[in-house]
Amino acid sequence: RKEVEQDPGPFNVPEGATVAFNCTYSNSASQSFFWYRQDCRKEPKLLMSVYSSGNEDGRFTAQLNRASQYISLLIRDSKLSDSATYLCVVSAREGSGTYKYIFGTGTRLKVLA
Amino acid sequence: DGGITQSPKYLFRKEGQNVTLSCEQNLNHDAMYWYRQDPGQGLRLIYYSQIVNDFQKGDIAEGYSVSREKKESFPLTVTSAQKNPTAFYLCASTNSGLRNTEAFFGQGTRLTVV
Numbered sequence: 001r002k003e004v005e006q007d008p009g010p011f012n013v014p015e016g017a018t019v020a021f022n023c024t025y026s027n028s029a030s031q032s033f034f035w036y037r038q039d040c041r042k043e044p045k046l047l048m049s050v051y052s053s054g055n056e057d058g059r060f061t062a063q064l065n066r067a068s069q070y071i072s073l074l075i076r077d078s079k080l081s082d083s084a085t086y087l088c089v090v091s092a093r094e095g096s097g098t099y100k101y102i103f104g105t106g107t108r109l110k111v112l113a
Numbered sequence: 114d115g116g117i118t119q120s121p122k123y124l125f126r127k128e129g130q131n132v133t134l135s136c137e138q139n140l141n142h143d144a145m146y147w148y149r150q151d152p153g154q155g156l157r158l159i160y161y162s163q164i165v166n167d168f169q170k171g172d173i174a175e176g177y178s179v180s181r182e183k184k185e186s187f188p189l190t191v192t193s194a195q196k197n198p199t200a201f202y203l204c205a206s207t208n209s210g211l212r213n214t215e216a217f218f219g220q221g222t223r224l225t226v227v
Contacts, residue, residue: 085155094163102158
């Protein structure tokens with residue numbers, strides 16, 4: 001089983017729709033969680049961190065479910081400009097005291113006019 | 114300004130040649146990573162390094178080699194043993210000593226075999 005798993009998609013949704021992605025992780029000791037956005041032929045960039053209590057940034061809401069070991073990203077009122085690949089990132093502390101970051105392979109979103 | 118720099122942006126390789134992709138960061142980050150991305154696909158981990166002079170294989174290390182002689186640098190060599198090297202290569206770094214720090218990516222190197 002991969003340490004971080006995402007549905008590769010693509011998710012094709014009409015403009016204005018609400019879409020949600022899940023990301024599951026296998027290491028119960030994982031401590032930090034992030035969502036990154038990657039545009040075509042570009043490097044990934046941080047979209048938002050995911051906090052235990054859940055957090056919102058405009059049309060984007062991130063949730064963490066530690067019991068089931070998954071994080072989610074909800075996008076409301078989808079825009080054409082939201083079309084991108086969304087990467088889930090999880091970090092866990094290793095025995096050496098450092099944090100290891102594991103990236104999911106990404107979920108592709110296409111918002112259609 | 115601090116950041117992570119990959120070079121070159123575009124690279125062409127003849128079959129049977131080894132090529133080295135550069136990744137340099139001035140963020141004082143301990144951990145560095147190399148990923149491969151194929152068209153329409155996600156990121157796959159090639160190698161990563163948490164400290165100088167130490168690195169670990171990722172999911173698709175075959176046909177690749179790395180070194181970490183300096184904290185700032187993590188070059189990736191694509192060897193002739195890599196049968197299908199045409200892809201987009203991304204380098205990332207994180208401060209592995211901090212819990213909630215974000216990962217930074219370079220702008221990527223697009224490698225094409227000709």
